Amino acid sequence: MRITLAAILLSAHAALAAPDIVLAIGGEPETGFDPILGWGGYGNPLFQSTLLKRGPDLETQADLATDWVLSDDRLVWTLTLREGVKFSDGTALTAQDVAFTFNTAKAAAGTVDLDVMRSAEALDPRTVRIVLDRPWITFTEAFFTLGIVPRTYGPGYGRNPIGSGPYRLVSWREGEQLIVAPNPHYHGPRAPFGQITFLFTGEDTGLAAARAGQVQMVAVPAQLADAVPPGFRAVPVRTVDSRGLSLPMQGPVTGDPAIRRAMNLGLDRDLLVDVALMGHGTPAFGPADGLPWAGKDDRVDFDTEAAMDVLDAAGWTPGTDGIRARDGVRASFAVNYPAGDSTRQALAETAAELLRPLGIEATPKGGSWDAIGRVMGAEPVVFGFGSHSPYQIYSLFAERLGGVEYMNPSHYANPAVDALFEQAQGAESLDASYAAWSQAADHYGVRGDNSWLWLANLDHVYLVDDCLDIGRPGIEPHGHGWPITAGIADWRWTCE
Amino acid sequence: MIRLPVLLLLVSVAVFTLMKLSPVDPVDAYLGPAIAHAGPEQKARIAAAWGLDRPAPEQFLRWAGHVLRGDLGHSTAYDAPVADVLRDRIGASLALTGLAWLLSGALGFALGAVAAGCGGWVDRGVRVYCYILASAPTFWLAMLMLALFSVTLGWAPICCAGPIGMPPDQVGWADRLRHLTLPLAALTLFGVAQIALHTRARMVEVLQSDFVLFARAQGATRRQIVLRHGLRNAAIPALTVMLASVGEIFGGSILAEQVFAWPGLGRATVEAGLKGDVPLLLAIALLTTLVVALGNMAAGRLHPVLNPRL
Numbered sequence: 001m002r003i004t005l006a007a008i009l010l011s012a013h014a015a016l017a018a019p020d021i022v023l024a025i026g027g028e029p030e031t032g033f034d035p036i037l038g039w040g041g042y043g044n045p046l047f048q049s050t051l052l053k054r055g056p057d058l059e060t061q062a063d064l065a066t067d068w069v070l071s072d073d074r075l076v077w078t079l080t081l082r083e084g085v086k087f088s089d090g091t092a093l094t095a096q097d098v099a100f101t102f103n104t105a106k107a108a109a110g111t112v113d114l115d116v117m118r119s120a121e122a123l124d125p126r127t128v129r130i131v132l133d134r135p136w137i138t139f140t141e142a143f144f145t146l147g148i149v150p151r152t153y154g155p156g157y158g159r160n161p162i163g164s165g166p167y168r169l170v171s172w173r174e175g176e177q178l179i180v181a182p183n184p185h186y187h188g189p190r191a192p193f194g195q196i197t198f199l200f201t202g203e204d205t206g207l208a209a210a211r212a213g214q215v216q217m218v219a220v221p222a223q224l225a226d227a228v229p230p231g232f233r234a235v236p237v238r239t240v241d242s243r244g245l246s247l248p249m250q251g252p253v254t255g256d257p258a259i260r261r262a263m264n265l266g267l268d269r270d271l272l273v274d275v276a277l278m279g280h281g282t283p284a285f286g287p288a289d290g291l292p293w294a295g296k297d298d299r300v301d302f303d304t305e306a307a308m309d310v311l312d313a314a315g316w317t318p319g320t321d322g323i324r325a326r327d328g329v330r331a332s333f334a335v336n337y338p339a340g341d342s343t344r345q346a347l348a349e350t351a352a353e354l355l356r357p358l359g360i361e362a363t364p365k366g367g368s369w370d371a372i373g374r375v376m377g378a379e380p381v382v383f384g385f386g387s388h389s390p391y392q393i394y395s396l397f398a399e400r401l402g403g404v405e406y407m408n409p410s411h412y413a414n415p416a417v418d419a420l421f422e423q424a425q426g427a428e429s430l431d432a433s434y435a436a437w438s439q440a441a442d443h444y445g446v447r448g449d450n451s452w453l454w455l456a457n458l459d460h461v462y463l464v465d466d467c468l469d470i471g472r473p474g475i476e477p478h479g480h481g482w483p484i485t486a487g488i489a490d491w492r493w494t495c496e
Numbered sequence: 497m498i499r500l501p502v503l504l505l506l507v508s509v510a511v512f513t514l515m516k517l518s519p520v521d522p523v524d525a526y527l528g529p530a531i532a533h534a535g536p537e538q539k540a541r542i543a544a545a546w547g548l549d550r551p552a553p554e555q556f557l558r559w560a561g562h563v564l565r566g567d568l569g570h571s572t573a574y575d576a577p578v579a580d581v582l583r584d585r586i587g588a589s590l591a592l593t594g595l596a597w598l599l600s601g602a603l604g605f606a607l608g609a610v611a612a613g614c615g616g617w618v619d620r621g622v623r624v625y626c627y628i629l630a631s632a633p634t635f636w637l638a639m640l641m642l643a644l645f646s647v648t649l650g651w652a653p654i655c656c657a658g659p660i661g662m663p664p665d666q667v668g669w670a671d672r673l674r675h676l677t678l679p680l681a682a683l684t685l686f687g688v689a690q691i692a693l694h695t696r697a698r699m700v701e702v703l704q705s706d707f708v709l710f711a712r713a714q715g716a717t718r719r720q721i722v723l724r725h726g727l728r729n730a731a732i733p734a735l736t737v738m739l740a741s742v743g744e745i746f747g748g749s750i751l752a753e754q755v756f757a758w759p760g761l762g763r764a765t766v767e768a769g770l771k772g773d774v775p776l777l778l779a780i781a782l783l784t785t786l787v788v789a790l791g792n793m794a795a796g797r798l799h800p801v802l803n804p805r806l
Contacts, residue, residue: 022660205654
């Protein structure tokens with residue numbers, strides 16, 4: 001009798017200490033939880049751990065690696081691993097596993113691009129050496145995102161992941177739910193939850209489940225953010241999930257510096273956010289607003305008068321229909337957006353209305369990415385970006401990436417920017433590279449070439465159970481949902 | 497017997513051609529947001545690993561060669577063998593689609609027979625009901641049912657094939673049934689209309705025929721006539737329609753599965769289409785073709801057996 005009572009008390013206590021939670025935040029990877037194929041690029045890889053991790057303010061923190069040194073010629077990384085780390089199956093994680101992960105990811109046809117890496121090798125069980133082809137500081141992105149897999153890695157790993165992360169996989173029913181439990185061998189603090197279920201059933205179902213009290217967190221689009229179920233609160237998270245208009249340098253209208261400057265001056269971004277995003281966003285002036293590698297004063301105040309003056313001075317004179325023209329060229333262009341994306345459509349249409357008073361005619365045009373790909377060298381497109389790596393800046397403004405895939409779609413080219421990029425890539429550490437990245441904004445940004453017309457950063461809204469404390473979420477990258485798990489180690493259940 | 501392989505070949509050529517003509521680039525779709533930092537070398541490597549760097553006809557022949565040897569190929573969307581992707585999902589789909597097919601057949605036949613047998617306002621009521629159902633899209637019907645029974649009334653579970661947070665191997669039979677009910681109901685309601693209307697039409701035709709007039713002259717009651725002559729005659733078109741409707745039910749299930757988050761083939765089909773996953777979509781298309789063709793062939797074979805005049 002006494003034993004039974006003790007057992008009941010014990011189990012009740014366990015339930016209190018480690019509650020089960022259910023999250024409906026999407027993010028299901030079709031290819032499984034395989035870091036080699038790109039799992040873990042955003043948010044917490046959950047089943048694996050990475051060499052380094054980022055704090056809420058993007059500061060570098062140790063994870064698997066306790067020490068990381070870049071050689072003076074910037075070509076050789078030497079990393080020392082934490083002692084006593086084990087995979088969830090109990091085997092030890094050694095430098096051989098790290099070297100294996102990097103070499104496998106380089107060779108694999110996955111989404112991890114390690115082209116700049118020459119080789120990775122284990123010097124001893126706790127030391128890894130990685131050799132690069134050229135100085136390339138943004139290679140460190142792989143330290144933050146590439147989860148380490150054991151050497152037993154093989155086909156089917158993604159559906160049965162073994163790693164050194166805070167959780168282990170209990171069951172995954174694809175398209176329905178993922179159930180995870182704390183990994184008993186994890187090297188960090190013990191997870192405060194007994195079991196976490198991730199529901200992959202879409203927004204509507206997730207919201208319905210929240211109303212029924214079966215889900216503790218839901219990622220919702222801005223349109224649904226104001227319908228908060230009882231017992232929940234809306235948590236808007238700041239992001240660098242930016243939307244911007246590319247301004248092709250070769251375009252007869254968008255290539256003109258006066259037009260670009262006038263649009264950046266004369267677009268009321270606050271009104272744009274209020275109308276197109278229903279207030280769930282912030283004005284954007286660059287692709288990395290608020291991050292350490294953004295331009296220091298890379299923003300302008302909304303000023304219609306100044307915008308008009310710029311256009312007048314450049315010889316763009318208003319025609320009878322109010323649209324300006326110069327030498328027979330009308331200040332008119334199409335604004336392309338992917339037809340399936342209602343947020344980008346709203347931004348395109350609102351921005352077009354806001355530009356019209358300046359005498360600039362922007363015509364929104366929805367299309368497939370294929371159709372957009374054919375015209376994006378000549379016509380503006382509403383693009384979406386946002387990354388925790390300064391490589392984002394490089395891919396948008398480096399001349400050598402002009403028109404390569406979706407990188408630098410406006411064919412921006414400025415030798416001063418390229419020189420700063422080279423300086424940044426040759427920096428002694430990621431932190432040391434920020435100054436050069438940031439300086440580049442003086443050239444590409446609104447105080448320089450006005451290379452893009454950045455519109456807004458989207459807020460990511462989560463409806464969270466009042467009992468779930470998710471700490472202070474960091475600034476989130478492109479992608480709404482899974483990135484919130486970046487801080488999952490600090491989440492707490494606050495109710496009895 | 498030669499017709500089935502030819503049909504399968506034609507369908508696979510058509511699906512393959514359409515996929516190749518579609519604007520979806522499977523490599524771009526696979527990369528997703530990673531496209532922002534994947535270089536052209538990386539993309540070329542992925543394309544080469546999937547054999548997409550070869551000319552389209554060669555890709556098709558290689559695929560066909562593998563299929564003939566029993567290898568369905570590799571799904572690019574799921575990065576797993578197509579056979580594995582199908583195996584993980586086909587059970588759930590068969591349970592839902594198969595039951596819905598049987599139930600809608602039985603229910604539709606009964607409804608059609610009752611409508612023709614009773615006539616009057618019952619007939620009119622059944623007909624209006626069937627016309628509404630036949631013109632309502634399944635996913636819309638499914639969404640309405642979900643909103644009413646799961647969200648507003650709370651009678652049925654909101655999603656999935658089992659309770660939230662319970663691993664599939666621990667889900668009991670009662671829970672399984674409870675979660676099956678609503679998707680099954682939606683899909684059954686959708687399938688009923690066609691069969692009911694066909695049964696009713698045939699039944700009405702039979703009831704106006706000479707031999708029924710003869711039977712009535714001999715003193716048979718309406719009830720006897722319906723049971724003895726009507727049902728057997730109406731069974732033929734009903735069965736034919738039912739066997740031919742396999743494809744429709746399967747198509748409807750793809751949409752219903754999306755709405756109810758049912759872990760069957762539906763989602764895999766949508767994913768394969770959106771991600772340009774040719775091997776997976778081809779496999780699903782072939783499977784569907786096979787089922788529909790076999791259904792029609794079975795209808796043809798059963799016809800002489802059931803026809804009282806033969």
